[in-house]
Amino acid sequence: MCGLAGILQSQARLQEAELAALAGAMGDALAHRGPDDRGVWADAGAGVALAHRRLSILDLSPLGHQPMASSDGRYWLAYNGEIYNFATLRAELEPLGHAFHGHSDTEVLLAAVVQWGLEATLRRCNGMFAIALWDRREQRLSLARDRVGKKPLYYGWAGDTLVFGSELKALWRHPAFDNGIDRDALTLLLRLDYIPAPHCIHERAFKLMPGRVLQLDAAAVAAGAAAHRPAQAQVAYWDAPSRMAACLATPFAGSAAEATDALDARLRQAVALRMVADVPVGVFLSGGTDSALVTALMQAQSMAPVHSFSIGFEDSDHDEAPLAREVAAHLGCDHTELYVSGADALAVVPELPVMFDEPFADASQVPTALVARLARRGVTVALSGDGGDELFFGYTRYQRALRNWRALQRVPAPLRRWLGRRARAQGEDSRAGGLPALLAEAGASGIGDVYRNRISRWRDPAAVVRGAREPATFYSLPDPLQGQGTAADAMMLADFTTYLADDLLCKVDRTSMAASLEARAPLLDWQVAEFAWSLPLAMKLRDGTSKYLPKQVLRRYLPDAMVFRGKRGFGAPVTQWLRGELQGWAGDLLDPRRLRQDGVFEEAAISTLWQRFGQGERKWHTHLWNVLMFQAWQAHWQAQRAQVRAGRPRPAFTGQQGAVG
Structure with missing residues (x-):
């Protein structure tokens, strides 16, 4: 397992040493992902550089070093993950004339790309991966992610330069990555506790969707630098729906x-x-x-x-x-x-912003x-x-959602629509149970609406984030399967x-x-x-x-x-923490003066819930925890950017902080 990072300029303007040093600094921010080896490759004429940090799993020798070139010299690869069926692929490639010097899956992956092309290779691969592949002949960068999304890959623009990496901390190391907070994406954090792809907490930055290949050349980078949406040149080689x-x-x-x-x-x-x-x-x-x-x-x-x-x-x-x-x-x-x-x-709590470098709750x-x-x-x-x-x-919420949807289908549609309008007037109180909770689902037009209500934290997050509009996600669809399969299938999808x-x-x-x-x-x-x-x-x-x-x-x-024994969640006693040892930490982050100065949240709404929680009301810990995770992350990000601007980036996260035992 490893970490990767890189750069593609819209116009080549750095010397090779400068380009390699910049990419290397981005890669070094990911040293925790790959403490065993470090590699950088740059082509100043093309304005491209790849960096890699290696955690040695297969072929512990230097023959597994990355970035790695294909045997014909056409491709350069930085790759994070494992191709589990690499031995089968190697057995197919050897009779076709491919020779191998080591036994890493990286070498097999490159040979497969030479033989079959990238998309056909990915369809043959069984594994988890994020890939950055530079084609020297076509002068084109390909970014790819595994089918399910086990391995992350961020990309975005630093000025007119494309930057990418396994984690945002790599992108932060580029001095021109001054992208602000995407307030629309922040509403998704408040609803879901995380920000789903392709969205990212930063403007002009995105997550590559699972099962996708994104291809960019210098012209596409120049065109995308002014855009505030994900790059369009994407191909789905596997699509879950x-x-x-x-x-x-x-x-x-x-x-x-x-x-x-x-x-x-x-x-x-x-x-x-x-x-x-x-x-x-x-x-x-x-x-x-x-x-x-x-x-x-x-x-x-x-x-x-x-x-x-x-x-x-x-x-x-x-x-x-x-x-x-x-x-x-x-x-x-x-x-x-x-x-x-x-x-x-x-x-562990103070380390979470360092560990995730995107707010995650x-x-x-x-x-x-x-x-x-x-x-x-x-x-x-x-x-x-x-x-x-x-x-x-496996989730009990699936069974509850099915039960509620069956009951709602017996209610005439005009009455459901009227109840839905009443539900919107309940605001966040629908999270607390009772009649407001029932009303919140009453206006559902499909199983997707019922299920979104069950998994939502903040019911109207755009009302809490200043100047924001909540983007649509897969959970916004009344029927995620569009008429195919059952309501159960739709929720699982x-x-x-x-x-x-x-x-x-x-x-x-x-x-x-x-x-x-x-x-x-x-x-x-x-x-x-x-x-x-x-x-x-x-x-x-x-x-x-x-x-x-x-x-x-x-x-x-x-x-x-x-x-056959009851399911237990793998959770954490957040209510107990916020009313105990973390109360002071939370109070500082939720201080109305701090919220007002930041100008991101409507401080009155946050302060009201914090007070109600302090008075003993249940369930508000979920609303408060995702706000706290954003607040803690924002302070960490601002400190990191200040260090980069000063030319003194902090050392990469070592993973050894706060070790138990």
Whole structure:
């Protein structure tokens, strides 16, 4: 796992040494993603430079150094990720005349691009990646991201220069990156706790969408420099809504037993591919269905005990460590757990802006950071159970939304519209439950409206951010599947394309990379995803039991008592924190004078909720936490930019701050 950064000028005007130094500084901001090696390549005549930081996983020798040139000299590549099926691709390429000097997947990826072209290669790849590829013959830069969005890739404009990188902290190192706050994007943070692609907290900066290739030359950079929208020259080599629709059109026709066999086989292969590494490999184990399933399949294919890791919380309802310990003991894993106090968790909070460098408010970021640090003590790669809920109907909110939508469909449409108008007058009080909450869903015209209400934090965030208009997202669609599939399929697709990529995978990527740890998610193998989309709802939800089919697979490895037990969230006691140890920190960030001086928020609305929360009202912690995450991030960003302007950028995040134990 690695970090990449780079530059493409609209007009070449720097000497090679200057260009390389600038790109190198951008890459050095990502040293935590790749502490093992550093590389820079620049072509001053073309105005392009690539930088790379390497975390060595496959081929630990210098033969895996990046940026790497293709054997014919046409391409230069900086790449972050893993191509899990690289051995199969190599076996196809060798008879076609390609010779390999090492055994890295980077060398295979370049040879595949030479042989088949970039888009055709990506369709053959099974992996997680972000790619920057310079074509010297065509004088063209290609940026690409994996199908699901496991690896991040930001791009934007610094003056009239394109800058890109694995994290925003790389873009900040360019002295001309003075892009302000995108207030429209900020409204999405308030609604969702994260900012979904293609949006970014900065103006004139964006996230590349999953499954996309963006191609730019100098002329396109010049044209895009004045635009305030994502670059248009994008090609989708894999598109989740289209693929889901195709899978629904050709549904799995076998029995539940046959489906269990098929899922078991696909998951075994996905897990086996992700166990390949030249460094120690382990697994995050929470004790829930998904992580237990991944752990069981790892142990079933390993000759030695699998290294499993879990975090326990002292005096907390969020403690899953006993469940994980029980599963690990039954499977015979080499299990490590660490109990942390509230003080240990709270010590992570000041580091969150450094870790994420875009405001991010999923509070489970704190325990995720702690378990990543724990795992890094023993392994360099850790598998996770991410993706099971979105593919196999795992969230209880899905069932509640279906129940409410069925009830609403019995209400005449004119009455629903009238109720919807009444709901808008309730404002943020609809978050507090009771009649206002019921009214908030009453005006729904489709399952998408019901579901958006259930997952929203602020109900009207544009009313809180000065001068903002909330952009449309996948959650804005009344029917995300546009008439295809069921309401259940539509909700799972909305989460797969948005929440999974921009919340869960972002959280795991930033926290694991901050510890120089590579995280892999076998449940998100694209072939597993497409198989899941072909299954009827009855194989995901049966007799009130969610994730029915994965649990049938898990029963082959664990006793029923460990398989069928209530779901627990991997969260954090934010209410307790804000009324306790973090009260002073929060009060400073939410001070009305500070809010008024910043001029971003309507301070009266924020102050009112902070007061009501202090008086004991429930649920406002979610509204307040995402405002606090923005406030903390803004202070960090301003300090970083001041350092760059002064020519003294701060050292890159090392990932070792606040380590527990």
